[in-house]
Amino acid sequence: MTAPCVVAGLTAGDAGEALTVQYAAYLAEARRYGTTEIPPLRETVAELAADLQRPDVRAFGAWVGARLVGSVRLRGGGAGTGTGCVELARYSVAPDVQGHGIGRALMERAHAELAAGDVSWLVTGARSDENLRLYRRAGYAETGRLVDSAGVELLRLERVAPAAPTPS
Template identity: 65%
Template sequence: MSRAPVPSGAPDCSVGPLRPEHAGEALTVQYAAYLSEGRRYRTTEIPPLVETVEELAADLRRPDVVGFAAWLGPRLVGSARLRGVGGPDPVAFVRYSVAPDVQGRGIGSALIDAAHEVLPTGTTSWLVTGVDSAENLALYRRRGYAERGREVDAAGVAVVRMERLAP
């Protein structure tokens, strides 16, 4: 996958593959982005905040994982991953994050669009987000996700499972 220009919202941003060598930068952005979720749920133990750089790099070496990075020039400003690509089960959309200082300018939209583009028609993708994260729930609903149930994550936070069928 080559870096492609992002058509709207963030004209100076490009989205391309997230590779193991980007793990350090991606994790730094992920921690900064998810700190607001950690504060919201009063825990720093949510999965995106306890992942290590070794785990992130190892994730990106898995054959079923496809990572996406958003760049502003040389700066990695966001990332997201799909897990379970090419397998029989629904594909997970995880670790969706954009650096706090550049949120709200279309970079997250470019990342989610890039991830959805690689999913063949009829593929189900799923994600979880906190039950109190109203803006995330609204964002995912606008992107075609529907609530499919509730569970509790490894940090004890109640989360909503959402699913989308690729058109």
């Protein structure tokens, strides 16, 4: 990958491209768990577009040139207040550009929406080692386990947004 990625807001008009990236990213997870019934692979363009229009959703995409290569959504109210709780949802990076910092850039942009004390949470497959490494490096810790509608064991991870560093 030669061009830098640009992270910016995602709109309902980007839903088709975002879903294409989401499907590509989650197909690897589907193979890992032996099912294509995981919720991110069942989402439709209309559902994704509707989600992007919700007032409590902030979404970001990563572009390399004109190509959307990743996206993430923050769902929930109160973020930016220091008392909010938001879900980091449908975090996706196209498989052919994974490992180039795009996921980290998306996560940093999403985290920039949070005030000190805000809690962000996410779920990921219990056997998704690469995802777990990234999330733990970003400060997420396991807070529970559940099984989704496809029978996949998921870990719930949370992170409390830190206070901004004080200038020296």
